[in-house]
Amino acid sequence: MSLQNILNNWDKYRKGHEAGGHHVYEHMWSMVIDLNKCIGCGACSVACYAENNLAVVGKDRFEKGQAMHWLRIERYWDEPNLKPTASDEFQQHGASFLPMMCQQCNAATCEPVCPVAATYHTPDGLNAQVYNRCIGSRYCSNNCPYRLRYFNFYSFYETSWPEPLNLQLNPDLSVRDKGVMEKCTFCVQRIRTAKDTARREGRKVRDGDVQTACQQSCPTTAIVFGDMLDPESRVTKLWKAHEVELGKTAQHKQHPEKRGYRIFEGLNTDPCVMYLERVREV
Amino acid sequence: MKDINEDIKWAQINADVLRSMETPRLGYWIAVATCVAMIACAVVAEIYQYKHGMGYGLLNWPHMWDIYIATFIFWIGMSHSGTLLSAILHIIHADWRKPIYRFAEAMTTFSLMTAGLFPIIHIGRLWNMYWVLPYVTDRGIWPNFRSPLVWDAFAISTYLTSSALFLYIGMIPDLAICRDNARGWRKKLYIALSLGWRGDDRQWRNFRRTYLLMACFLIPLAVSVHSIVSSDFAMSIMPGWHVTTFPPYFVAGALYSGCAAIITLFVLLRYFFRFEEYMTIAILEKTCKLTFAIAMAWTYLNLIEFASTWYGHDVASKEVLLQKFYGPYAPFFWMMMFCGSVVPFTLAIRKFRRHIPTMFVVSLLLNLGMWLERWMIVTPTLANAYHPIAWDTMWPGMVQWAIVFGSFGWFGLLFLVFVKIFPSVSMYEVKEMVYHRRGHAGKDTEEVLHRPVEGVRATTGRPGLEGA
Amino acid sequence: MKKYRIMGLFSNFREAFRVVEDIKGGKVSGLKLDDVSTMSPIEHPEIDEVLGARPSPVPKFTLTGALFGMTFGFLFLASAQATFLVQPQGGKPVIPLPSNIVLTYEMLILFGVLFTLAGFLISARMLTKRPAIYSEKVGIDQIGIVLELDEKSYEPAKALFKSHGVLEIREEVVK
Numbered sequence: 001m002s003l004q005n006i007l008n009n010w011d012k013y014r015k016g017h018e019a020g021g022h023h024v025y026e027h028m029w030s031m032v033i034d035l036n037k038c039i040g041c042g043a044c045s046v047a048c049y050a051e052n053n054l055a056v057v058g059k060d061r062f063e064k065g066q067a068m069h070w071l072r073i074e075r076y077w078d079e080p081n082l083k084p085t086a087s088d089e090f091q092q093h094g095a096s097f098l099p100m101m102c103q104q105c106n107a108a109t110c111e112p113v114c115p116v117a118a119t120y121h122t123p124d125g126l127n128a129q130v131y132n133r134c135i136g137s138r139y140c141s142n143n144c145p146y147r148l149r150y151f152n153f154y155s156f157y158e159t160s161w162p163e164p165l166n167l168q169l170n171p172d173l174s175v176r177d178k179g180v181m182e183k184c185t186f187c188v189q190r191i192r193t194a195k196d197t198a199r200r201e202g203r204k205v206r207d208g209d210v211q212t213a214c215q216q217s218c219p220t221t222a223i224v225f226g227d228m229l230d231p232e233s234r235v236t237k238l239w240k241a242h243e244v245e246l247g248k249t250a251q252h253k254q255h256p257e258k259r260g261y262r263i264f265e266g267l268n269t270d271p272c273v274m275y276l277e278r279v280r281e282v
Numbered sequence: 283m284k285d286i287n288e289d290i291k292w293a294q295i296n297a298d299v300l301r302s303m304e305t306p307r308l309g310y311w312i313a314v315a316t317c318v319a320m321i322a323c324a325v326v327a328e329i330y331q332y333k334h335g336m337g338y339g340l341l342n343w344p345h346m347w348d349i350y351i352a353t354f355i356f357w358i359g360m361s362h363s364g365t366l367l368s369a370i371l372h373i374i375h376a377d378w379r380k381p382i383y384r385f386a387e388a389m390t391t392f393s394l395m396t397a398g399l400f401p402i403i404h405i406g407r408l409w410n411m412y413w414v415l416p417y418v419t420d421r422g423i424w425p426n427f428r429s430p431l432v433w434d435a436f437a438i439s440t441y442l443t444s445s446a447l448f449l450y451i452g453m454i455p456d457l458a459i460c461r462d463n464a465r466g467w468r469k470k471l472y473i474a475l476s477l478g479w480r481g482d483d484r485q486w487r488n489f490r491r492t493y494l495l496m497a498c499f500l501i502p503l504a505v506s507v508h509s510i511v512s513s514d515f516a517m518s519i520m521p522g523w524h525v526t527t528f529p530p531y532f533v534a535g536a537l538y539s540g541c542a543a544i545i546t547l548f549v550l551l552r553y554f555f556r557f558e559e560y561m562t563i564a565i566l567e568k569t570c571k572l573t574f575a576i577a578m579a580w581t582y583l584n585l586i587e588f589a590s591t592w593y594g595h596d597v598a599s600k601e602v603l604l605q606k607f608y609g610p611y612a613p614f615f616w617m618m619m620f621c622g623s624v625v626p627f628t629l630a631i632r633k634f635r636r637h638i639p640t641m642f643v644v645s646l647l648l649n650l651g652m653w654l655e656r657w658m659i660v661t662p663t664l665a666n667a668y669h670p671i672a673w674d675t676m677w678p679g680m681v682q683w684a685i686v687f688g689s690f691g692w693f694g695l696l697f698l699v700f701v702k703i704f705p706s707v708s709m710y711e712v713k714e715m716v717y718h719r720r721g722h723a724g725k726d727t728e729e730v731l732h733r734p735v736e737g738v739r740a741t742t743g744r745p746g747l748e749g750a
Numbered sequence: 751m752k753k754y755r756i757m758g759l760f761s762n763f764r765e766a767f768r769v770v771e772d773i774k775g776g777k778v779s780g781l782k783l784d785d786v787s788t789m790s791p792i793e794h795p796e797i798d799e800v801l802g803a804r805p806s807p808v809p810k811f812t813l814t815g816a817l818f819g820m821t822f823g824f825l826f827l828a829s830a831q832a833t834f835l836v837q838p839q840g841g842k843p844v845i846p847l848p849s850n851i852v853l854t855y856e857m858l859i860l861f862g863v864l865f866t867l868a869g870f871l872i873s874a875r876m877l878t879k880r881p882a883i884y885s886e887k888v889g890i891d892q893i894g895i896v897l898e899l900d901e902k903s904y905e906p907a908k909a910l911f912k913s914h915g916v917l918e919i920r921e922e923v924v925k
């Protein structure tokens with residue numbers, strides 16, 4: 001009975017993120033991106049397009065700001081002593097790159113605003129997007145401080161993959177139609193496969209079983225992916241080494257070697273992606 | 283100066299109001315045709331958008347919302363003064379509301395019906411809109427009650443139900459009058475709608491209680507509705523949206539635009555239905571004074587929002603504010619400040635306040651300002667939120683403009699239908715107003731009230747509503 | 751004995767109220783105040799003064815509706831949330847009180863309003879058949895005093911009406 005359910009489990013249902021939350025997490029998938037290693041080649045983004053059936057929208061729609069790049073490489077021309085000279089129209093070199101994909105926040109701002117519960121937190125620590133449930137109110141994208149959610153403004157599939165390109169679509173996940181929101185899933189189809197394989201073989205998922213497409217294609221191995229609940233995983237060790245912890249809103253570190261940070265930590269979104277700051281020549 | 287001619291004959295009141303509902307003339311049909319044409323623009327745009335996706339309105343990343351949502355808030359806001367003012371003025375016994383509240387409440391209901399279309403239009407898969415409603419399924423899936431959008435759905439449906447009932451209940455005695463004077467299909471309609479009203483003491487006694495109780499519910503409800511609409515923004519994390527003062531600010535803005543719309547419709551009805559006896563300059567003046575007070579409250583809340591953002595020195599919020607001041611949307615921002623905070627000073631000047639054409643233009647300007655205000659709430663934040671890579675300026679496309687344009691036609695059409703089917707001035711309450719104002723004046727009260735009216739048949743005073 | 755219902759139409763409200771006061775004062779034998787009802791074009795607070803306090807149960811409906819809406823609203827939301835565990839968290843608990851308060855508030859008002867409406871329809875006896883004795887003039891500017899009486903007080907009542915300047919008397923035989 002529902003009433004009984006409420007009364008019996010009241011304490012459990014009243015637990016927020018600060019108190020540990022309602023979920024008993026099976027995994028806590030997370031990522032570490034070393035900006036020092038990132039060369040801005042864009043291979044990760046291309047791999048993401050291929051893996052996740054991302055629509056290629058074309059120049060016009062890109063200019064209108066309707067692109068679907070789940071993983072985008074942001075360029076910042078922020079080297080103070082490399083300002084463009086009078087003769088240059090643009091700065092010639094000294095860009096720094098920031099690969100941005102969904103940060104899979106544990107206290108995600110996009111989740112509570114969805115009117116139909118199309119985005120929710122999985123026991124894997126992922127911020128899931130249920131395409132079938134999405135009605136396209138687009139509130140989640142508006143409330144994402146990272147602006148990492150992309151909307152299907154058109155039926156992109158109609159033009160994105162002319163024959164025979166449709167044959168390269170990944171059968172492990174759907175092609176989205178117009179009117180739904182989508183975003184990086186941490187290659188949830190690969191996570192699923194790894195978990196299934198592990199279960200079939202009667203073992204736990206090992207570190208390295210799951211490789212995201214971006215990680216796999218990164219020529220400089222700037223991206224590390226793994227399970228934070230596995231104490232032996234590379235991500236756990238890296239987070240520890242750089243003294244970044246989940247559930248914190250600020251890092252207080254003096255040591256220059258400890259370069260880890262999370263974007264907009266102060267907003268208390270508790271993202272699961274840690275970036276390692278780029279070391280600059282001073 | 284008196285609010286209303288206290289010597290007016292009661293049969294004359296019936297006759298004047300019933301006359302406004304007679305078979306319409308050519309001008310009315312032209313107005314209807316215009317509204318239908320406007321709706322047609324929106325329908326074409328909507329069909330196009332439905333078939334091909336939201337992108338044709340030039341919505342983009344990061345401008346996921348734009349003037350659809352701004353117009354949604356605009357219409358919701360406009361719905362506020364009708365019912366809210368009517369209820370408040372009823373409770374404080376301000377009887378000058380009586381000749382003007384009926385159309386104001388109708389405006390509430392119709393602007394809500396217009397506003398309610400926008401969340402449906404703006405969502406990507408509108409054929410699944412009903413998923414927002416909490417209905418029981420065997421899949422055990424519910425809407426997300428945390429989402430301010432679901433609160434919107436609850437609040438708007440509650441408000442629409444309640445304000446429509448408030449309008450309707452207040453209209454029952456008048457519908458009985460219509461029933462007594464109608465023929466044909468109108469007779470059938472009014473018999474059904476007047477629910478057997480006879481005006482006996484039992485009915486009046488319960489009617490009075492009911493109306494007062496409804497008014498008591500509607501005041502907090504109306505305040506909560508626009509607070510909830512403001513939660514769409516205030517509950518988010520975005521700079522320029524996450525503002526504590528948004529609920530009162532929205533409520534003030536809602537009252538403001540609603541009052542301005544009341545003035546607009548006041549002038550139109552007064553002119554077209556020759557309601558000079560009821561919609562008097564004195565009442566217009568009172569409405570204008572009220573609007574001025576609300577305008578100043580709105581200005582204050584607006585300035586306090588800027589001040590707290592400035593003083594709070596949150597980098598992102600401040601950036602959004604500065605971008606409003608001199609960014610790409612600045613002309614609209616300053617136009618909003620001009621229309622919202624400078625133009626209302628004309629309401630403070632007696633000479634302008636009594637000049638009807640001026641008031642008509644001013645009320646339109648005020649509402650233009652309020653529409654711009656909503657746009658300037660939604661868009662600059664999306665244009666300049668936290669992540670600088672997503673900074674973008676976007677101008678809405680034709681599809682969006684067509685739908686916004688059409689919404690005015692839809693509102694106009696509903697209102698046009700209303701004024702011909704329902705009495706847009708409350709007959710029984712104008713009588714009450716006259717009666718109570720004269721009440722203790724002299725012995726001749728009754729004699730004056732009941733003198734026969736020229737040109738009205740003595741028996742029923744009916745001009746006769748033909749139901750063809 | 752035959753039972754009648756008669757209505758006298760007055761355009762002078764003061765005289766009409768005097769009729770009721772006379773009946774109250776026992777001028778017509780066999781007529782009590784309870785037999786009197788009125789039909790009026792506007793809401794007269796004076797009617798209550800002459801007719802005495804008659805009950806209006808609408809507020810009870812309202813209170814019931816509001817309490818029902820509040821309880822039902824909260825329990826409905828909370829039980830829906832508690833059975834729907836695969837729902838977005840965003841760091842928030844399964845049953846978040848702030849949002850439930852907002853929605854409970856709306857449900858309180860919605861049911862309050864609906865019950866008030868029902869209360870009005872029931873206690874004002876709306877939706878009943880219009881009695882034969884009705885005058886359209888009540889919708890304009892005349893007040894009707896309706897009396898339920900038997901043969902014995904029929905003539906005296908008519909005389910009372912006439913002495914107060916009645917404009918028109920309508921009557922029907924009840925049984």
